[in-house]
Amino acid sequence: MNRTTASTGFERAVYAALLSCALVSIVTTVGILYVLASETVAFFTEVSLSEFLLDTQWTPLFADKHFGIWPLVAGTALTSSVAIATAVPLGLLSAIYMSEFAPRRLRAVLKPGLEILAGVPTIVYGYFALVVVTPVLQAWIPDMAGFNALSPGIVMGIMILPMVSSLSEDAIAAVPATLREGAYALGATELATIFRVVLPAASSGIVASVILALSRAIGETMIVAIAAGQQARFTLDPRVPIETMTAYIVQISMGDTPTGTLEYRTIFAVGSVLFVLTFAMNYLSHKLRRRLTLAE
Amino acid sequence: MKIHARSHTTFLALAVVLAGCGSKHKAAAEAGGGPSAKGAGAPAEAAEGTVTVDGSSTVFPITEAVAEEFQKTSKHRVTIGVSGTGGGFKKFCQGEVAVTGASRPIKPSEVELCRKNGVEYVELPVAYDGLAVLVHPKNDWVEAMTVEELKKLWAPEAQGTITKWSQIRAGWPDKEIHLFGPGVDSGTYDYFTKAVVGKEHASRGDYTSSEDDNVLVQGISTDPLALGFMGFAYYVENKDKLKLVPIDDGNDANGAGPIAPSAETVSNGTYQPLSRPIFIYVSKKAAGRPEVGSFVDFYLANAAKLAAEVGYIPLPDKAYTLAKKRFADKVTGSIFGGKGSKVGVSIEALLAG
Numbered sequence: 001m002n003r004t005t006a007s008t009g010f011e012r013a014v015y016a017a018l019l020s021c022a023l024v025s026i027v028t029t030v031g032i033l034y035v036l037a038s039e040t041v042a043f044f045t046e047v048s049l050s051e052f053l054l055d056t057q058w059t060p061l062f063a064d065k066h067f068g069i070w071p072l073v074a075g076t077a078l079t080s081s082v083a084i085a086t087a088v089p090l091g092l093l094s095a096i097y098m099s100e101f102a103p104r105r106l107r108a109v110l111k112p113g114l115e116i117l118a119g120v121p122t123i124v125y126g127y128f129a130l131v132v133v134t135p136v137l138q139a140w141i142p143d144m145a146g147f148n149a150l151s152p153g154i155v156m157g158i159m160i161l162p163m164v165s166s167l168s169e170d171a172i173a174a175v176p177a178t179l180r181e182g183a184y185a186l187g188a189t190e191l192a193t194i195f196r197v198v199l200p201a202a203s204s205g206i207v208a209s210v211i212l213a214l215s216r217a218i219g220e221t222m223i224v225a226i227a228a229g230q231q232a233r234f235t236l237d238p239r240v241p242i243e244t245m246t247a248y249i250v251q252i253s254m255g256d257t258p259t260g261t262l263e264y265r266t267i268f269a270v271g272s273v274l275f276v277l278t279f280a281m282n283y284l285s286h287k288l289r290r291r292l293t294l295a296e
Numbered sequence: 297m298k299i300h301a302r303s304h305t306t307f308l309a310l311a312v313v314l315a316g317c318g319s320k321h322k323a324a325a326e327a328g329g330g331p332s333a334k335g336a337g338a339p340a341e342a343a344e345g346t347v348t349v350d351g352s353s354t355v356f357p358i359t360e361a362v363a364e365e366f367q368k369t370s371k372h373r374v375t376i377g378v379s380g381t382g383g384g385f386k387k388f389c390q391g392e393v394a395v396t397g398a399s400r401p402i403k404p405s406e407v408e409l410c411r412k413n414g415v416e417y418v419e420l421p422v423a424y425d426g427l428a429v430l431v432h433p434k435n436d437w438v439e440a441m442t443v444e445e446l447k448k449l450w451a452p453e454a455q456g457t458i459t460k461w462s463q464i465r466a467g468w469p470d471k472e473i474h475l476f477g478p479g480v481d482s483g484t485y486d487y488f489t490k491a492v493v494g495k496e497h498a499s500r501g502d503y504t505s506s507e508d509d510n511v512l513v514q515g516i517s518t519d520p521l522a523l524g525f526m527g528f529a530y531y532v533e534n535k536d537k538l539k540l541v542p543i544d545d546g547n548d549a550n551g552a553g554p555i556a557p558s559a560e561t562v563s564n565g566t567y568q569p570l571s572r573p574i575f576i577y578v579s580k581k582a583a584g585r586p587e588v589g590s591f592v593d594f595y596l597a598n599a600a601k602l603a604a605e606v607g608y609i610p611l612p613d614k615a616y617t618l619a620k621k622r623f624a625d626k627v628t629g630s631i632f633g634g635k636g637s638k639v640g641v642s643i644e645a646l647l648a649g
Contacts, residue, residue: 059501146518
């Protein structure tokens with residue numbers, strides 16, 4: 001690659017402008033990190049890290065203040081697990097069908113159809129969960145509350161399904177034909193080839209797509225803010241009202257909490273936890289996808 | 297090139313500043329304190345002929361109805377913000393608005409702020425609000441509750457410990473209780489904690505708290521194990537989805553046995569302790585302006601009719617007469633002694649002095 005030798009002032013100016021555009025993303029990230037970090041550090045000067053990580057109650061606004069992060073983490077974990085449990089089987093099996101079995105014309109309809117699911121606004125999904133899915137679930141499951149983790153979890157799963165299916169399909173398609181042909185040559189049936197040869201070979205790509213979808217589910221705000229409730233409780237019961245980290249941030253930001261107070265800083269502490277989680281997920285997913293492109 | 301760019305920036309900045317100076321009208325915002333940051337656009341004593349109002353989300357429906365009727369017959373305009381009782385007082389005591397709605401009397405810290413800024417206020421009760429305790433219509437075990445039971449359920453000590461219906465009263469199901477109520481920014485929350493637990497802002501924290509009453513209605517009406525409290529007006533709007541719980545305050549002097557809230561029981565003082573007056577506070581200085589004076593006169597003259605229309609309970613006629621006189625004489629100061637909420641008050645007695 002040649003080094004750009006800016007011969008005229010104009011070329012230099014354009015080079016500088018393009019560089020600054022590219023730097024905007026880095027500067028923004030650094031800015032966000034700085035704000036998060038400074039407020040979180042201020043938060044931890046008043047609340048000990050051990051209380052934050054060990055207490056099982058989260059009631060920062062009330063008379064008896066507790067700052068244990070676990071209720072919010074449990075809420076997020078519960079809704080995200082339900083979402084993944086919905087999206088992975090459906091997404092993976094759709095991906096297998098579309099790449100191995102679907103006739104070309106059907107595939108041309110199915111693939112965009114799945115992409116449409118990703119295009120539905122999340123607030124529409126939220127109300128769909130609240131007014132359609134929850135009553136249906138209430139008819140089947142005893143003691144199912146109006147706000148719960150199961151309903152938004154399922155709807156989130158539907159929302160992230162295109163992510164799983166599309167990326168898994170790419171991973172499956174990237175498996176070399178020689179592997180498949182080798183399996184057929186050895187007398188394997190189609191199903192055996194898929195589940196014993198192709199999927200293991202595509203596994204790092206599939207896992208990467210699942211992790212990406214999971215990080216999307218963890219950061220999802222609108223659906224859970226509408227349908228999951230606003231009661232921070234440390235539970236794994238999907239039938240009761242809970243509160244996720246994202247919904248808590250919405251609750252406080254929309255309220256009357258004065259800036260600079262401890263209650264205000266809880267937003268940043270929770271935001272930092274969220275950031276760390278999604279960053280770790282994205283990093284892992286990135287690593288796995290690189291392995292996919294470099295492998296075999 | 298440089299000068300051209302700079303004048304563009306100047307114009308843009310000027311446009312933004314001028315846009316921000318325009319008064320902001322906010323319609324039906326249920327979220328109590330939310331708009332307070334954005335509502336800061338409300339100007340100091342705006343253009344001639346405009347009355348600026350802010351404050352409680354509870355008082356808002358009445359003020360909105362009054363303003364609508366007022367603007368039909370008057371050339372003056374009314375702009376209403378919804379920053380919550382606390383948020384409204386902040387603006388009022390800094391002279392930014394002429395009138396503020398409050399679902400509780402003015403607090404000592406707010407009295408001090410007004411005094412510091414030289415704002416004198418005329419306190420005018422405009423209606424009664426009942427706080428309704430509600431359960432799901434399919435809840436067949438709750439026929440009535442006592443104040444002691446409510447206290448046991450909502451006290452700070454109940455956090456994490458009182459989690460089942462059977463712990464409140466023997467014979468009730470051994471199932472989880474799901475609680476719903478306004479959040480800490482709400483005047484309704486302030487009053488409920490004071491009336492039931494005995495200390496303002498003292499309650500458990502593990503319930504679904506939302507300043508948006510419609511979220512609470514949604515939560516209670518879809519959950520057979522739910523219990524919650526909110527303003528009576530929201531029950532009236534959603535009668536078919538909610539079941540009212542009569543409350544027994546153990547004091548036979550103001551009505552024996554459990555009493556359910558209704559227009560009657562709130563205004564004659566038998567639904568205790570969960571009845572409260574709601575107010576508007578008018579700046580004495582602003583009251584001198586013709587538009588503010590005529591608006592407040594119109595308010596007091598029509599509050600009874602319009603409050604009833606929007607689900608609130610009108611004060612007795614005598615109370616309105618006394619309030620009108622109070623405004624005409626511009627009597628400043630709070631009939632609650634500037635100490636904030638009092639439980640179980642009679643408005644006429646307080647106004648008469």
